[in-house]
Amino acid sequence: KAGVTQTPRYLIKTRGQQVTLSCSPISGHRSVSWYQQTPGQGLQFLFEYFSETQRNKGNFPGRFSGRQFSNSRSEMNVSTLELGDSALYLCASSPLLASTDTQYFGPGTRLTVL
Protein backbone atom coordinates (compact mmCIF):
# COMPACT_ATOMS: atom_id res chain seq x y z
CA LYS A 1 0.00 0.00 0.00
CA ALA A 2 1.52 3.32 -1.03
CA GLY A 3 2.18 5.81 1.73
CA VAL A 4 1.33 9.48 1.95
CA THR A 5 2.95 11.42 -0.86
CA GLN A 6 3.68 15.10 -0.96
CA THR A 7 4.69 17.22 -3.91
CA PRO A 8 6.90 18.99 -4.49
CA ARG A 9 9.54 17.84 -2.02
CA TYR A 10 11.47 21.10 -2.20
CA LEU A 11 10.40 24.59 -3.15
CA ILE A 12 12.08 27.98 -3.23
CA LYS A 13 9.98 31.12 -3.39
CA THR A 14 10.48 34.82 -2.76
CA ARG A 15 8.64 37.07 -0.35
CA GLY A 16 5.21 38.13 -1.53
CA GLN A 17 4.69 35.14 -3.79
CA GLN A 18 2.16 32.43 -3.16
CA VAL A 19 2.64 28.69 -3.09
CA THR A 20 0.49 25.58 -3.35
CA LEU A 21 1.53 22.27 -1.82
CA SER A 22 -0.11 18.96 -2.58
CA CYS A 23 -0.76 15.88 -0.47
CA SER A 24 -2.08 12.52 -1.59
CA PRO A 25 -3.27 10.41 1.33
CA ILE A 26 -3.08 6.68 1.69
CA SER A 27 -5.75 5.01 -0.40
CA GLY A 28 -8.97 4.81 1.59
CA HIS A 29 -7.99 7.52 4.05
CA ARG A 30 -10.45 10.38 4.18
CA SER A 31 -8.77 12.67 6.70
CA VAL A 32 -5.81 14.88 5.82
CA SER A 33 -4.10 17.10 8.36
CA TRP A 34 -1.38 19.66 7.70
CA TYR A 35 1.48 20.63 10.02
CA GLN A 36 4.29 23.16 9.89
CA GLN A 37 7.67 22.21 11.32
CA THR A 38 10.22 24.88 12.20
CA PRO A 39 13.34 24.55 14.37
CA GLY A 40 12.05 26.92 17.01
CA GLN A 41 8.39 25.92 17.20
CA GLY A 42 8.51 22.24 16.43
CA LEU A 43 5.46 20.77 14.72
CA GLN A 44 2.40 23.00 14.68
CA PHE A 45 -1.06 21.97 13.53
CA LEU A 46 -2.45 23.95 10.61
CA PHE A 47 -5.78 22.31 9.75
CA GLU A 48 -7.59 19.06 9.12
CA TYR A 49 -9.85 18.17 6.23
CA PHE A 50 -12.34 15.34 6.15
CA SER A 51 -14.79 14.67 3.35
CA GLU A 52 -13.83 17.90 1.61
CA THR A 53 -14.62 20.03 4.67
CA GLN A 54 -12.26 21.75 7.06
CA ARG A 55 -13.02 20.21 10.45
CA ASN A 56 -10.32 21.64 12.66
CA LYS A 57 -7.99 24.61 12.49
CA GLY A 58 -4.83 25.73 14.24
CA ASN A 59 -3.67 29.25 15.09
CA PHE A 60 -2.33 30.41 11.77
CA PRO A 61 -3.21 33.57 9.83
CA GLY A 62 -5.66 33.56 6.97
CA ARG A 63 -2.79 33.50 4.48
CA PHE A 64 -2.73 29.78 5.12
CA SER A 65 -5.61 27.96 3.49
CA GLY A 66 -6.40 24.54 2.19
CA ARG A 67 -8.88 22.40 0.45
CA GLN A 68 -9.68 18.77 -0.11
CA PHE A 69 -10.95 17.13 -3.24
CA SER A 70 -13.46 14.34 -3.66
CA ASN A 71 -10.63 11.82 -4.01
CA SER A 72 -9.32 12.99 -0.59
CA ARG A 73 -6.24 14.63 -2.07
CA SER A 74 -5.53 17.91 -0.37
CA GLU A 75 -3.78 21.12 -1.24
CA MET A 76 -2.44 23.80 1.03
CA ASN A 77 -1.96 27.36 -0.17
CA VAL A 78 0.10 30.11 1.40
CA SER A 79 -0.34 33.58 -0.01
CA THR A 80 1.91 36.63 0.36
CA LEU A 81 4.83 34.56 1.59
CA GLU A 82 6.98 35.83 4.43
CA LEU A 83 10.49 34.80 5.40
CA GLY A 84 9.09 33.14 8.52
CA ASP A 85 7.04 30.77 6.38
CA SER A 86 10.22 28.87 5.57
CA ALA A 87 9.56 25.46 7.08
CA LEU A 88 8.92 21.82 6.48
CA TYR A 89 5.24 21.30 5.73
CA LEU A 90 3.95 17.87 6.62
CA CYS A 91 0.65 16.29 5.85
CA ALA A 92 -0.79 13.28 7.59
CA SER A 93 -3.63 11.04 6.56
CA SER A 94 -5.96 8.95 8.62
CA PRO A 95 -8.86 6.70 7.80
CA LEU A 96 -10.96 8.40 10.43
CA LEU A 97 -11.68 11.97 11.43
CA ALA A 98 -9.52 13.26 14.25
CA SER A 99 -7.89 9.92 14.87
CA THR A 100 -4.56 11.04 16.21
CA ASP A 101 -3.14 7.62 16.87
CA THR A 102 -3.62 6.43 13.30
CA GLN A 103 -2.15 9.36 11.45
CA TYR A 104 0.45 8.53 8.84
CA PHE A 105 2.79 11.30 7.83
CA GLY A 106 4.22 12.08 4.43
CA PRO A 107 7.89 13.04 3.95
CA GLY A 108 7.06 16.74 3.82
CA THR A 109 7.65 19.67 1.48
CA ARG A 110 10.63 21.86 2.36
CA LEU A 111 9.69 25.46 1.58
CA THR A 112 12.36 28.13 1.53
CA VAL A 113 11.29 31.76 1.26
CA LEU A 114 14.01 34.17 0.14
Place this chain on the structure above:
Amino acid sequence: DQQVKQNSPSLSVQEGRISILNCDYTNSMFDYFLWYKKYPAEGPTFLISISSIKDKNEDGRFTVFLNKSAKHLSLHIVPSQPGDSAVYFCAASAGSPPHGSSNTGKLIFGQGTTLQVKP
Protein backbone atom coordinates in the same frame (compact mmCIF):
# COMPACT_ATOMS: atom_id res chain seq x y z
CA ASP B 1 2.89 29.87 24.58
CA GLN B 2 4.35 26.38 24.29
CA GLN B 3 1.79 23.96 25.74
CA VAL B 4 4.03 20.94 25.18
CA LYS B 5 7.71 21.28 25.95
CA GLN B 6 10.70 19.06 25.41
CA ASN B 7 13.40 20.89 27.30
CA SER B 8 16.30 18.76 26.10
CA PRO B 9 17.07 19.45 22.45
CA SER B 10 19.47 16.53 22.31
CA LEU B 11 20.46 13.35 24.14
CA SER B 12 23.39 11.02 23.61
CA VAL B 13 23.35 7.46 24.93
CA GLN B 14 25.58 4.42 24.61
CA GLU B 15 24.17 1.40 22.78
CA GLY B 16 22.54 -1.04 25.17
CA ARG B 17 21.83 1.58 27.83
CA ILE B 18 18.51 3.21 28.63
CA SER B 19 17.35 6.35 26.81
CA ILE B 20 14.93 8.58 28.68
CA LEU B 21 13.21 11.35 26.79
CA ASN B 22 11.12 13.83 28.73
CA CYS B 23 8.12 15.97 27.93
CA ASP B 24 6.16 18.47 30.01
CA TYR B 25 2.77 19.95 29.29
CA THR B 26 0.75 22.79 30.73
CA ASN B 27 -2.82 22.17 29.56
CA SER B 28 -4.73 20.01 32.04
CA MET B 29 -7.31 19.28 29.34
CA PHE B 30 -4.86 17.08 27.47
CA ASP B 31 -5.97 13.49 27.86
CA TYR B 32 -4.06 11.61 25.19
CA PHE B 33 -0.35 11.61 24.58
CA LEU B 34 1.77 10.24 21.78
CA TRP B 35 5.39 9.84 20.85
CA TYR B 36 6.59 10.07 17.27
CA LYS B 37 9.98 9.28 15.81
CA LYS B 38 11.34 11.17 12.83
CA TYR B 39 14.28 10.35 10.60
CA PRO B 40 15.77 13.01 8.30
CA ALA B 41 13.87 13.46 5.03
CA GLU B 42 10.96 11.38 6.35
CA GLY B 43 7.71 12.24 8.07
CA PRO B 44 7.17 11.39 11.73
CA THR B 45 6.10 7.84 12.48
CA PHE B 46 3.87 6.95 15.38
CA LEU B 47 5.71 5.13 18.14
CA ILE B 48 3.54 4.71 21.21
CA SER B 49 0.67 6.44 22.96
CA ILE B 50 -0.95 6.64 26.37
CA SER B 51 -4.34 7.70 27.59
CA SER B 52 -4.67 9.83 30.70
CA ILE B 53 -6.48 7.01 32.47
CA LYS B 54 -3.21 5.07 32.51
CA ASP B 55 0.18 5.85 33.95
CA LYS B 56 2.22 3.42 31.90
CA ASN B 57 2.11 1.81 28.49
CA GLU B 58 4.66 -0.63 27.17
CA ASP B 59 5.42 -1.83 23.67
CA GLY B 60 8.54 -3.92 23.29
CA ARG B 61 11.58 -1.80 24.07
CA PHE B 62 9.47 1.34 24.40
CA THR B 63 7.62 2.40 27.54
CA VAL B 64 5.79 5.64 28.11
CA PHE B 65 5.14 6.89 31.62
CA LEU B 66 2.58 9.55 32.46
CA ASN B 67 2.57 11.58 35.67
CA LYS B 68 -0.61 13.62 35.52
CA SER B 69 -0.04 15.50 38.76
CA ALA B 70 3.32 16.72 37.47
CA LYS B 71 2.02 17.11 33.91
CA HIS B 72 5.00 15.12 32.76
CA LEU B 73 5.53 12.18 30.48
CA SER B 74 8.61 10.27 29.54
CA LEU B 75 9.64 7.73 26.95
CA HIS B 76 12.04 4.99 27.97
CA ILE B 77 13.91 2.98 25.36
CA VAL B 78 15.60 -0.12 26.72
CA PRO B 79 18.00 -1.27 25.41
CA SER B 80 18.89 1.58 23.08
CA GLN B 81 20.09 0.69 19.60
CA PRO B 82 21.92 2.78 16.99
CA GLY B 83 18.84 2.56 14.76
CA ASP B 84 16.93 4.47 17.42
CA SER B 85 18.94 7.58 16.55
CA ALA B 86 16.30 10.06 15.38
CA VAL B 87 14.30 13.07 16.48
CA TYR B 88 11.58 12.21 18.97
CA PHE B 89 8.48 14.33 19.31
CA CYS B 90 5.94 14.10 22.06
CA ALA B 91 2.42 15.26 21.27
CA ALA B 92 -0.76 15.82 23.22
CA SER B 93 -4.41 15.97 22.36
CA ALA B 94 -7.48 17.17 24.23
CA GLY B 95 -10.81 15.48 24.06
CA SER B 96 -9.73 12.53 21.95
CA PRO B 97 -12.74 10.63 20.77
CA PRO B 98 -14.10 7.61 20.37
CA HIS B 99 -13.18 7.49 16.76
CA GLY B 100 -15.35 9.54 14.50
CA SER B 101 -16.05 12.42 16.84
CA SER B 102 -15.53 15.89 15.51
CA ASN B 103 -13.54 18.87 16.67
CA THR B 104 -10.77 16.82 18.14
CA GLY B 105 -7.56 15.36 16.98
CA LYS B 106 -5.52 18.51 16.95
CA LEU B 107 -2.11 17.35 18.02
CA ILE B 108 0.09 19.77 19.93
CA PHE B 109 3.72 18.81 19.48
CA GLY B 110 6.83 19.52 21.47
CA GLN B 111 9.94 20.90 19.81
CA GLY B 112 11.59 17.52 19.56
CA THR B 113 14.64 15.85 21.11
CA THR B 114 17.41 14.49 18.93
CA LEU B 115 18.57 11.13 20.26
CA GLN B 116 21.95 9.78 19.28
CA VAL B 117 22.75 6.21 20.23
CA LYS B 118 26.46 5.52 19.98
CA PRO B 119 27.67 2.02 19.07
